[in-house]
Amino acid sequence: MRRTAGPALLAPAFLVMAAALAAPLGALVLLSFWTQTGFEIDRTFTLANYWRIVEPGPPTWWNGIPFPFAYPVPAILLVKSLAMSLTATAAVILVAWPMAYFLAFRVRRGKAAWIILLTVPFWTSYLLRVFSWKIVLGYNGAVNSGLIALGVIGEPLDFLLYNPVAVMITLTHSWIAFAVLPIYVSLEKIDRSLLEAAADLGDSRWARLRRITLPLSMPGTVAATLLVFIPTVGDYVTPTLVGGTQGTMIGSLVQQLFTRQDNAPMGAAVSIVMMLVIAALVLVFLRAIGWRRMRARAGA
Amino acid sequence: MQRIRFIDRMAQGRMSRREMLASAGAFGVGAILVPVRARASGPLVCLEWAGYDVADYIPAFVEKHGRTPDFAVFGGEEEALAKVRAGFAADVMHPCNYSVSRFVSAGLAREIDTARLSHWPDIFPALKTAEGVLTDGRVVMAPADWGNSSIAYRPDLVDPAFAADPTWGIFFDDAYRGRVSMLDNELLIQIGAMVGGMSYDEAYALSGAALEQAARTWGRKGVEISRFLWTDASEVQQAMASGEIVAAYAWNDLVKNLQAEGIPVAYAVPREGLFTWFCGLTLLNSGRADEALAYDFIDAWLSPETGKLLIEGSGYGHANMKSFEIADPDAVAAMGLRDPVAVMESAILFRTPPDAVQNEHNRVWSDVKALR
Missing domain, CATH: 3.40.190.10 (Periplasmic binding protein-like II)
Structure with a gap:
């Protein structure tokens, strides 16, 4: 009985994962090897969709970077999405880390209340939060009317909304709480006696931060980085609502391929390539920072 | 206690399929384990232009059935077409003269039996035979609004x-x-x-x-x-x-x-x-609702009361000739032309x-x- 109880306990989660993740992913992979002609899907196995993504051609210039592809749209959007997502992730970590530090080291009473307060934004739907940014940054939105009322500007600023910066601001705000919690947990776990010992041995406040707190918080920080970076690359709701004509990301292309362009197999191929590129980047990143060593040290 | 016993029995395989389903059903899991029975009928599902998804345009339908259909809105026909092709079970769609052929060639449009529409005799005759309304001699779109x-x-x-x-x-x-x-x-x-x-x-x-x-x-x-x-x-x-x-x-x-x-x-x-364009209602073969509901919905759209609302509220024209008789004369005058044929001839009619x-x-x- 003991031997079977474990798998049985895992079964519900496993079934949900199989039905809701593995099966659709399998379908997506299968779909990406088919082709669409008009209203029909041709079910013969082919690599045509993948070839189309990498097929060389005359270079298309985008922001000074040449993309030597016959169909450069996926490549350009992938690079653009990665850049936007990396910037947003960096911003999230920069804002979230001090918040987590404050929570772990400065807050003594009512920690639970602080943590609940952090999650307050999640009591509203993601869509509404994105929409609120539209109201904040809009032409007659909060920022503009505030500045006009203060007499700082005479005319509303129209560069606040409908551009990549608006997308990054919105993404940063939306994902902060996801980053604060893992960083907080790893900061909270730090043995305070290490800091005392370092202080006794004459380390300054900065030296302690650099040599003890930062390295020991890395597992949480790295987890937070991945938690924010991976889902934001493929986001399409945010660019659609606040990105205007310049904020298109790769997720928007996948959505367009599945709907308007009526080319689901190509959409599937673009999503698979996107997932592979993200996975490769994450592996390179983890290797570069020596994740294994870090885990071992934090666990010790 | 109860819960742990359940898991143990499940783990030991001492549970019948029936017991298992009954318990799973309590958590709503049952729904995916029992064979799905095809639904004979359900609520009417309409793919509508954003803004048209309100009871105001179909008073007769709401009066008869006590509710609006389930609306799903779209911002462009190609988007709606993709949605239906991806499996969205809509009964009625609101395409236009230039886009209805896409639904026909995708094999989604059904012929409309105009005898089942009480307002059909009052539709502008030119619209009844316009390109888009008739395809191969079959009515595939009941003309409703134009602008x-x-x-x-x-x-x-x-x-x-x-x-x-x-x-x-x-x-x-x-x-x-x-x-x-x-x-x-x-x-x-x-x-x-x-x-x-x-x-x-x-x-x-x-x-x-x-x-x-x-x-x-x-x-x-x-x-x-x-x-x-x-x-x-x-x-x-x-x-x-x-x-x-x-x-x-x-x-x-x-x-x-x-x-x-x-x-x-x-x-x-x-x-x-x-x-210029004119739009109308098309029956889709992807729907699950009773066909009579779909005809009631289309007929409600063709009523002169709906036309009056369109003319006065939006400045659009309507396919029903009687709409122009009961609408505010000032609103009709403000539209300029009241004959759809003259309007279509005076401007560029969209095509696909x-x-x-x-x-x-x-x-x-x-x-x-x-x-x-």
Whole structure:
């Protein structure tokens, strides 16, 4: 009985994962090897969709970077999405880390209340939060009317909304709480006696931060980085609502391929390539920072 | 205690399928384990233009059935087509003269039995036989509403030269960068080609290298100039009301709505031409509801009361001749022409190219937007 109880306990989660993740992913992979002609899907196995993504051609210039592809749209959007997502992730970590530090080291009473307060934004739907940014940054939105009322500007600023910066601001705000919690947990776990010992041995406040707190918080920080970076690359709701004509990301292309362009197999191929590129980047990143060593040290 | 025993028994395989299903059902899991029985009928599901998804346009249906259908809204027909093709079980769709053929060629449209529509005899005869309504002698769309597509602009905010001689060129003019908004539609490329001197008849059917060229020249420029490409009429209406944009691609209702708010707005007759369209209701074979519900819905749309509301509230025309008799004469007079045939002849009627060309336009348009 003991031997079977474990798998049985895992079964519900496993079934949900199989039905809701593995099966659709399998379908997506299968779909990406088919082709669409008009209203029909041709079910013969082919690599045509993948070839189309990498097929060389005359270079298309985008922001000074040449993309030597016959169909450069996926490549350009992938690079653009990665850049936007990396910037947003960096911003999230920069804002979230001090918040987590404050929570772990400065807050003594009512920690639970602080943590609940952090999650307050999640009591509203993601869509509404994105929409609120539209109201904040809009032409007659909060920022503009505030500045006009203060007499700082005479005319509303129209560069606040409908551009990549608006997308990054919105993404940063939306994902902060996801980053604060893992960083907080790893900061909270730090043995305070290490800091005392370092202080006794004459380390300054900065030296302690650099040599003890930062390295020991890395597992949480790295987890937070991945938690924010991976889902934001493929986001399409945010660019659609606040990105205007310049904020298109790769997720928007996948959505367009599945709907308007009526080319689901190509959409599937673009999503698979996107997932592979993200996975490769994450592996390179983890290797570069020596994740294994870090885990071992934090666990010790 | 109970729960642990359940897991143990399950683990030991001492549980019958029936017990298992009963327990799973308590958590709603049962639904995916029992065979799905095909539903004979359900609520009516309608794919509607955003803004038309309200009870006001179908009073007869709401009165008879006590509720509105389940609406799913769309911002463009190609989007709606993709949704139905992806498996969305809609019963009725609201396409237009230029887009209904796409649903027919996708094998989704069903013939409408006009004998089941009580208002059919009052429909303008010319609309009953218009291209789009009839396909191979079968009625595939019951004509309902008609109107224009043109440039709505703020006369107080645009250059007087534009107001004196309006042109679609405003969507490609650097002087209006970030001050105009075009519909999120491949039409932008076609309009660009028209600004470049091409006729609509050539522009809508552009394909191959000529289409790519037009997309590079006009599509890219137009996407750069627009502050945003609109899909939601309320968004563009608000942007126009605040002065964020000074001109936009618009249908008659935007002008009517803004005027009602007391905002100065005018509807242009551009030198390259004014567009016109008529739309209607199409029965889809993807639906699950009782067919009678769908006929009630279409019939409600064709009622003169709906026409009166369209004429007075939106400045649109209606397919039912009686609508014009019961509508406010001032509103009818403000529309100018009240005969749809005269309207269609006075302006450019939208058309759809063959499916392969339409798919090409969809692709080129997406690429143009992506490369901004």
